Amino acid sequence: MEEYAQVNRAHWDSRAAAHAASAGYDVARLISGERRLSDVVAFDEPRLGSLEGLEGVHMQCHIGTDTLSLSRLGARMHGLDLSPASLEQARRIAREAGEDITYVEAQVYDAPAVLGEGRFDLVYTGIGAIGWLPDIDRWGAVVRSLLRPGGMLFMREGHPMLFAIDEVRAAADGLVCAEYPYFETVEPFVDESEGTYVETAEHLPASRNLSWNHGLGEVVMALVSRGMVVELLEEHDSVPWEALPGRMLGIGGGEWRLADRPERLAHSYTLRARLPRG
Ligand SMILES: C[S@@+](CC[C@H](N)C(=O)[O-])C[C@H]1O[C@@H](n2cnc3c(N)ncnc32)[C@H](O)[C@@H]1O
Numbered sequence: 001m002e003e004y005a006q007v008n009r010a011h012w013d014s015r016a017a018a019h020a021a022s023a024g025y026d027v028a029r030l031i032s033g034e035r036r037l038s039d040v041v042a043f044d045e046p047r048l049g050s051l052e053g054l055e056g057v058h059m060q061c062h063i064g065t066d067t068l069s070l071s072r073l074g075a076r077m078h079g080l081d082l083s084p085a086s087l088e089q090a091r092r093i094a095r096e097a098g099e100d101i102t103y104v105e106a107q108v109y110d111a112p113a114v115l116g117e118g119r120f121d122l123v124y125t126g127i128g129a130i131g132w133l134p135d136i137d138r139w140g141a142v143v144r145s146l147l148r149p150g151g152m153l154f155m156r157e158g159h160p161m162l163f164a165i166d167e168v169r170a171a172a173d174g175l176v177c178a179e180y181p182y183f184e185t186v187e188p189f190v191d192e193s194e195g196t197y198v199e200t201a202e203h204l205p206a207s208r209n210l211s212w213n214h215g216l217g218e219v220v221m222a223l224v225s226r227g228m229v230v231e232l233l234e235e236h237d238s239v240p241w242e243a244l245p246g247r248m249l250g251i252g253g254g255e256w257r258l259a260d261r262p263e264r265l266a267h268s269y270t271l272r273a274r275l276p277r278g
Pocket residue numbers: 005008009012059060061062063064065066080081082083086106107108109126127128129132133
């Protein structure tokens with residue numbers, strides 16, 4: 001395994017149990033069925049269309065709350081992630097919820113070799129997923145290879161413009177400044193901060209992690225250059241975590257929006273692209 005993947009695997013392993021226990025993921029109510037869908041999947045339910053009977057894979061599924069939701073919408077789901085501690089939580093959650101989901105430990109770039117080519121109607125990903133991959137064009141090849149003709153990629157992701165903003169400066173003086181690369185770079189962004197993106201009582205010590213930004217055009221072209229057709233590309237003025245702490249307001253449904261003039265910034269996007277038949 002490449003060094004960046006080893007570093008990131010250790011990072012996600014160190015966060016998985018705390019995420020599963022956090023109020024943000026609200027796992028207990030999801031398992032009991034009091035909440036049928038995660039906020040992330042509920043947000044996009046109108047855009048997903050019917051998933052009944054589809055063969056689906058959730059890439060970078062983490063603890064599997066969105067995977068479980070897609071399963072409840074009728075897809076036969078597989079979840080893929082490189083973090084064994086995340087998959088341990090995902091398997092437990094599926095078992096306790098009584099959903100039949102297959103979880104596989106693998107890297108995204110190995111997904112076609114591990115899962116098989118051309119066998120999925122749905123490849124789902126997002127919300128802090130593709131940023132852990134160094135090469136978005138290679139990701140596009142993986143997506144294309146997993147899909148059978150007529151199948152779709154569905155993703156909601158933090159907007160690359162949001163990821164270019166300096167969140168420390170935004171917290172300190174309220175300025176929304178583009179400080180980090182918008183486009184994919186060779187060198188990763190190295191983060192060593194404590195804590196995580198959901199509130200948790202646990203102290204999570206610093207854990208090195210490596211990420212990359214991918215411009216919207218780079219993501220789209222990774223798919224379009226392989227014959228996929230973009231059916232939907234919607235940019236949103238909200239994002240499902242407090243991405244700029246201290247500067248955002250919770251607006252319900254797990255969504256957060258800049259408190260001051262949110263129209264300045266695309267916060268996230270939903271993308272649906274299909275591999276044509278024939
Ligand atoms: C921020 S989490 C995704 C969160 C997910 N959308 C959710 O809300 O639960 C990122 C996940 O990507 C996984 N990951 C990172 N790099 C990966 C890779 N190269 N291959 C497979 N999974 C990877 C991590 O293990 C982690 O579980």
